[in-house]
Every structure is written in C-alpha cells, then in structure tokens.
Amino acid sequence: METTKKYGERADLALSMWVKLARAFSTFNRLTGKDIAGYGLTQPQFGVLEALGHLGPMKIGGFCEKTLASGGNITVVVDNLERDGLVERVREGDDRRTITVRLTKKGTDLFHDIFKKHAAFVSEISSVLTREEQRELSKLLKKLGTSLQKKM
Amino acid sequence: METTKKYGERADLALSMWVKLARAFSTFNRLTGKDIAGYGLTQPQFGVLEALGHLGPMKIGGFCEKTLASGGNITVVVDNLERDGLVERVREGDDRRTITVRLTKKGTDLFHDIFKKHAAFVSEISSVLTREEQRELSKLLKKLGTSLQKKM
DNA sequence: TCCATTTGTTTTAAATTTGAAATATATCAA
DNA sequence: TTGATATATTTCAAATTTAAAACAAATGGA
Numbered sequence: 313m314e315t316t317k318k319y320g321e322r323a324d325l326a327l328s329m330w331v332k333l334a335r336a337f338s339t340f341n342r343l344t345g346k347d348i349a350g351y352g353l354t355q356p357q358f359g360v361l362e363a364l365g366h367l368g369p370m371k372i373g374g375f376c377e378k379t380l381a382s383g384g385n386i387t388v389v390v391d392n393l394e395r396d397g398l399v400e401r402v403r404e405g406d407d408r409r410t411i412t413v414r415l416t417k418k419g420t421d422l423f424h425d426i427f428k429k430h431a432a433f434v435s436e437i438s439s440v441l442t443r444e445e446q447r448e449l450s451k452l453l454k455k456l457g458t459s460l461q462k463k464m
Numbered sequence: 465m466e467t468t469k470k471y472g473e474r475a476d477l478a479l480s481m482w483v484k485l486a487r488a489f490s491t492f493n494r495l496t497g498k499d500i501a502g503y504g505l506t507q508p509q510f511g512v513l514e515a516l517g518h519l520g521p522m523k524i525g526g527f528c529e530k531t532l533a534s535g536g537n538i539t540v541v542v543d544n545l546e547r548d549g550l551v552e553r554v555r556e557g558d559d560r561r562t563i564t565v566r567l568t569k570k571g572t573d574l575f576h577d578i579f580k581k582h583a584a585f586v587s588e589i590s591s592v593l594t595r596e597e598q599r600e601l602s603k604l605l606k607k608l609g610t611s612l613q614k615k616m
Numbered sequence: 617t618c619c620a621t622t623t624g625t626t627t628t629a630a631a632t633t634t635g636a637a638a639t640a641t642a643t644c645a646a
Numbered sequence: 647t648t649g650a651t652a653t654a655t656t657t658c659a660a661a662t663t664t665a666a667a668a669c670a671a672a673t674g675g676a
Contacts, residue, residue, distance in 0.1 A: 440611035
C-alpha cells in the first residue's frame with residue numbers, strides 16, 4: 313500500500329484504487345481471453361454471441377452499448393461471425409436503416425455448449441474471493457461504473 | 465442485479481462481478497484516456513512516463529510488468545518518446561543486452577507538470593465513491609488481482 | 617574453450633481497434 | 647413537398663497491439 317503522500321491524501325487514494333482496478337481487470341481479462349481463445353473465438357466475437365444468447369436478437373447498435381466495442385468495429389466482428397455461419401443479418405421492422413442480428417442454429421448450439429464451460433471457468437477463477445467478498449466488490453464496482461457513466 | 469439462476473448461484477455471482485469489473489474499468493479508462501490525450505500523449509506513453517517518474521530509470525523489461533503492455537510494443541512506445549526528446553536510452557551496467565531508459569530534463573518537467581493535473585482529475589472522478597468505499601474497493605481489487613496473478 | 621540454452625530487445629507481419637468520411641434512410645419543421 | 651438535420655451502418659485509412667521470428671549477449675556445463 314502506498315503510504316507516501318505525493319499528491320495529497322485524496323488523490324493518492326484514488327490513484328491507488330485506479331491502479332488496482334486496472335491490474336485486476338487486466339489479469340482477469342487475460343485469463344478469460346485464453347479460455348475464449350480455446351473455443352476458437354476472439355473476445356469481441358464471444359461478446360457478441362453472449363449478448364445474442366442472453367438477450368436475444370438485437371440491432372448492430374445494441375452491441376456497441378453491451379460489449380463496449382466502438383462502432384465501426386462491430387461490423388467486422390459480425391461479418392466474421394456471419395462468414396462462420398454463427399449469426400445472420402436480417403432486415404425487419406419498419407426502419408430500413410437498422411439491421412437485426414440473430415443467432416443461427418449453429419450459433420445457438422455453439423453458444424450453449426461454450427458458455428456453460430466459460431461460466432464454470434469464470435466461477436472457478438473468481439473463487440479466490442469468498443461469495444461475500446464477490447457481492448461486496450460487485451456492489452462497489454456497480455456504483456463506480458454507473459456513476460462514471462454519467463460523466464462521459 | 466441478475467436474480468435468475470442461469471448457471472448456478474456461484475457462477476451467476478462470478479459472471480455478474482466480472483461484467484461489473486469490465487464496465488467500471490472500461491468507463492474509468494475512457495475518462496482517463498481523454499484526460500491523457502489532452503496532454504498530447506497516448507495511454508502507453510503516459511504509462512511509461514509515469515513509471516519512470518515515480519520509480520526512476522528502468523530497463524525495457526520493467527515496463528512490461530509495470531504498465532501491463534506486451535513485450536515488443538514497448539519498443540515502439542519508447543521509440544516515440546525518444547523521438548520527442550522525453551526519454552533516452554542508455555547502456556549501463558555490465559549486462560550489455562539490457563538498455564536503461566530514463567527521463568530527459570524535458571521529460572521530467574513534462575511529467576511533473578501533467579501528472580499533478582492528472583492526479584487531480586483521477587481524484588475528481590473517483591469522488592463518486594466515498595473515501596471509505598475507495599479503501600474497501602482497493603482492498604478487494606488488490607486481493608483479486610494478486611490472487612489471479614498466481615493463476616497466470 | 618566450446619556449445620547449448622537462456623535472457624533482453626528489436627523487427628516484422630498479421631490482426632484489431634479507432635475515428636472520420638460516406639451512404640442510406642428517417643424525421644420534422646417550414 | 648422540400649430541405650435540414652438526425653440516426654444506423656459501412657467503408658476506409660491510420661494507429662495500436664500482439665505474437666512470433668530474429669538478433670545479440672550472457673550463462674553454465676562439458
């Protein structure tokens with residue numbers, strides 16, 4: 313723990329928290345990334361499949377919010393998933409600008425198979441914290457994340 | 465909060481925590497990234513300057529650990545900082561394979577100038593949490609990060 | 617000494633990500 | 647209806663990131 317006051321007590325506390333947030337995320341992300349690569353998917357691809365599997369068909373724009381990936385990038389990710397026969401683009405509804413993406417049969421099967429294993433993996437590595445600690449961490453992260461969202 | 469048990473209680477809790485960790489990191493990272501861009505630096509460049517400013521001269525390999533950037537990438541970052549006259553590479557010590565990087569006068573001045581502002585910025589956005597919450601969050605993130613490190 | 621192995625850094629090519637146009641369609645007010 | 651503005655998606659070029667190969671130097675055992 314940093315004890316020297318370099319930038320004042322408040323700033324030191326905030327900087328220290330930010331470093332720990334970045335490190336915890338980075339390490340967790342690397343571990344899950346390896347797990348996902350083991351299924352032959354990239355992380356953004358997995359994110360799109362996950363959103364579709366859990367939330368149902370959605371418009372391209374929906375992925376930007378859900379997977380936190382930036383606009384033009386989703387196009388490529390969906391292109392590649394479509395090429396692999398996992399998702400399909402359909403025009404539906406009255407707004408012809410929007411495109412709905414949905415899982416194919418193959419995509420649905422893959423999702424169910426993979427995500428169960430992935431959930432077990434995430435659960436396993438998270439067990440370095442007790443369930444109570446996980447609940448407390450979730451609560452604080454949620455407050456931080458949603459509060460910051462308003463500053464964007 | 466997710467209340468439906470999709471993958472079992474433990475897995476749902478872990479997945480929920482992981483989503484919140486990713487979102488909080490992403491949002492925080494975007495905000496600090498904008499602040500850093502305002503100083504004319506990229507995030508990896510800022511990370512290298514920060515490491516040098518706080519920890520003193522270090523070898524290339526040191527940045528990989530400190531800034532969590534992957535190997536060959538640091539070379540480019542240091543190249544660009546050197547081009548801008550902010551850091552310099554020196555060979556010193558008895559191992560001629562290693563290269564020590566250190567701040568130039570210009571780099572030191574820039575570091576002191578911008579890091580104070582950056583610290584204030586991080587402190588400001590972190591104030592959405594009380595200091596007690598920040599301490600608690602730090603503690604849990606540290607435990608998570610260091611425990612996961614061992615699984616890599 | 618010599619050779620094999622290890623370590624530290626750079627180079628290279630491929631993949632990814634971003635942001636800024638470009639395109640197509642919608643909406644709304646005059 | 648027209649024109650201006652807004653929204654959804656794609657295209658494109660530039661920057662970034664990664665992993666693997668290449669290179670240089672150090673180490674340690676035969």
